[in-house]
Amino acid sequence: MARRIVVHGHFYQPPRENPWTGRIEEQPDAAPFHDWNERVHAESYRPNAFATLPGENGDRVVNNFEKLSFNIGPTLLLWMAEADPETYARIIDADRRSRERLGHGNALAQAYHHTILPLGNLRDLRTQVRWGLADFRHRFGRAAEGMWLPETAANSDTLGVLIEEGVGFTILAPGQAGRWRELDSDRWLDVSEAGLETRVPYRYFHRDGSGRSLAVFFYDGDISQAIAFERAGADADKFVDLFDQRSESDDQLVHAATDGETYGHHHPFSELGLAYALFVLAEQRGLEVTNYARFLEDSPPRHEVRIVRGAGTSWSCAHGVRRWHQDCGCSTGGEPGWNQAWRAPLRRGLEMLAGAADEVFGRAGAAVFHDPWRARDGYVDVVIEARELEEFVRSEASGPVDPNALQIAHQLLELQRNAMSMFTSCGWFFSDVAGIESAQVLHYAARTADLMEQLGYQPPEDEVLRVLGEARSNRGDATAADIYSEIRERPTQTSPVQRRMSTPRV
Numbered sequence: 313m314a315r316r317i318v319v320h321g322h323f324y325q326p327p328r329e330n331p332w333t334g335r336i337e338e339q340p341d342a343a344p345f346h347d348w349n350e351r352v353h354a355e356s357y358r359p360n361a362f363a364t365l366p367g368e369n370g371d372r373v374v375n376n377f378e379k380l381s382f383n384i385g386p387t388l389l390l391w392m393a394e395a396d397p398e399t400y401a402r403i404i405d406a407d408r409r410s411r412e413r414l415g416h417g418n419a420l421a422q423a424y425h426h427t428i429l430p431l432g433n434l435r436d437l438r439t440q441v442r443w444g445l446a447d448f449r450h451r452f453g454r455a456a457e458g459m460w461l462p463e464t465a466a467n468s469d470t471l472g473v474l475i476e477e478g479v480g481f482t483i484l485a486p487g488q489a490g491r492w493r494e495l496d497s498d499r500w501l502d503v504s505e506a507g508l509e510t511r512v513p514y515r516y517f518h519r520d521g522s523g524r525s526l527a528v529f530f531y532d533g534d535i536s537q538a539i540a541f542e543r544a545g546a547d548a549d550k551f552v553d554l555f556d557q558r559s560e561s562d563d564q565l566v567h568a569a570t571d572g573e574t575y576g577h578h579h580p581f582s583e584l585g586l587a588y589a590l591f592v593l594a595e596q597r598g599l600e601v602t603n604y605a606r607f608l609e610d611s612p613p614r615h616e617v618r619i620v621r622g623a624g625t626s627w628s629c630a631h632g633v634r635r636w637h638q639d640c641g642c643s644t645g646g647e648p649g650w651n652q653a654w655r656a657p658l659r660r661g662l663e664m665l666a667g668a669a670d671e672v673f674g675r676a677g678a679a680v681f682h683d684p685w686r687a688r689d690g691y692v693d694v695v696i697e698a699r700e701l702e703e704f705v706r707s708e709a710s711g712p713v714d715p716n717a718l719q720i721a722h723q724l725l726e727l728q729r730n731a732m733s734m735f736t737s738c739g740w741f742f743s744d745v746a747g748i749e750s751a752q753v754l755h756y757a758a759r760t761a762d763l764m765e766q767l768g769y770q771p772p773e774d775e776v777l778r779v780l781g782e783a784r785s786n787r788g789d790a791t792a793a794d795i796y797s798e799i800r801e802r803p804t805q806t807s808p809v810q811r812r813m814s815t816p817r818v
Contacts, residue, residue: 314600315559316607319590320483320531321572322460323357324385324426325349326738326749331730331759332803336391339748348748349391353399356576356583357392361402363587376583377406378413379590381603382572383420383460386447390696407452416605421448421456421479424692427735428636430467430624431659435685436732437470441477443692450698457605458482462737465633467624468519474526475518481527481604483569485627486510489530490620495613511564513608514617527613529604531569532558540570545582548589556597565607569627628741636740646743650786654745657782658792662734662757665776669731669760672769673724680721682710691725720767727763730756745792746785751799754780754792758799 328336328349336347345351360376384392384403393400403419410418423429424443427436441459448456458481459474466484474482489508493500495515510530518524535554538544544551558566576583594601619625622632628642629635635642637659639652677684687708693699705721706713713721739753761771776796783792 316600316602317555318381318567320381320569323572325388326736327387352577356573358399359576359583361399375406378409379601383422386424414606418603420458420460422460426462426737428465429470442689446692463626465626475524483529486530486533488625490618492617513613514615515613535568545585548585551589552593643743654783655740657779661776661779666731681708688728730760744786745783754796
């Protein structure tokens with residue numbers, strides 16, 4: 313058996329559609345494209361699906377997704393299926409071809425809205441996982457074997473829900489491991505002292521003592537760093553060297569994980585180097601490009617792991633998950649002297665609104681559905697157009713479904729979809745609350761309040777605005793409350809404050 317490697321790409325864009333119109337408004341800083349979905353798609357997703365390799369007998373077009381382990385955000389796939397059906401079909405077909413080659417597909421599911429799961433309540437965590445698994449099953453025609461966690465953010469509750477929902481494995485950053493032991497040993501070793509072998513999988517057991525578990529792969533941090541930030545993908549030989557030098561035997565797996573946008577968007581034309589590395593050089597070096605599920609079949613875990621204790625850890629915040637609710641110092645973009653003190657009040661304000669939305673849904677939903685929260689879990693089938701709204705509502709309703717009852721049911725379900733969308737992680741990831749990503753989550757907040765009013769309930773906007781007023785932009789006196797208020801006044805238009813104060817991102 314050859315020495316085995318895996319390259320995983322996490323492909324994702326936040327949802328950008330205006331929640332009233334369903335259309336993406338023009339984003340000038342994505343020029344010459346209409347918006348960032350179009351730009352990143354043109355620079356990364358499509359080029360990876362149609363990578364051209366030169367050869368002695370002429371060029372050939374290969375599909376990098378056939379060799380990559382990958383996950384693609386459900387909301388991105390929803391957009392891509394309409395925006396570029398050809399690329400979408402190539403991605404779906406790549407999973408089929410990898411199943412034929414390896415017995416297991418390359419594609420992994422992803423929790424649906426890219427929320428930071430450890431920061432939510434257990435009910436929302438479970439819905440996000442269920443929506444992600446349902447979306448995957450609908451698109452790829454099979455059950456997902458593994459799931460990517462947004463920002464690899466995890467705590468014991470998060471991994472516990474994955475186990476309960478039948479997920480077989482996930483991928484984490486090496487810094488998220490706390491201690492490990494051999495399965496036949498009672499001796500636990502602390503990672504800070506004994507280190508962590510990333511070339512083997514680990515077994516993580518549910519904390520309830522039931523013996524249920526999932527496998528965890530901890531990616532190679534050095535290789536992943538070199539690919540993401542040192543442009544290692546620009547040279548196919550150097551790219552393969554990274555894996556070749558770490559690969560010692562066929563019972564090990566050398567693997568890396570990066571944002572999929574690294575290949576083509578962040579590093580222009582590196583999708584070509586990736587294609588040459590995976591389709592040509594790897595085999596020449598005696599390396600087999602495989603995927604996680606196939607490796608698990610051949611080499612099940614012989615070690616148990618426990619992750620770092622606490623509120624949660626992630627791959628993009630050295631402070632755990634504070635990047636998404638505190639001014640921890642982690643940011644992308646910005647200028648000297650800027651801070652992210654806006655993060656805490658932005659989250660508090662949205663949590664206040666989400667709590668009110670949950671109360672409305674639980675109370676009003678009980679008069680419409682047999683089980684409103686079960687209906688919320690199933691509503692993803694309507695969102696992804698796998699079921700018709702009326703047929704779904706009739707299957708969940710506790711009484712007759714006339715046009716008025718159907719409208720109320722739909723408003724209630726959309727209330728929850730928008731309330732969950734408020735916590736898309738990109739709203740906190742970047743440097744300023746006036747950026748397009750933060751403005752997007754405020755659009756979902758305003759739509760949530762709007763739906764509460766349509767249902768006859770008063771959202772707690774006075775208190776929400778007071779808290780959002782503490783989320784102050786670094787570029788002037790504007791606050792999240794200003795942006796939210798302008799969206800409420802002009803819901804189908806870009807907020808003038810956000811347009812004036814947002815800064816181009818790269």
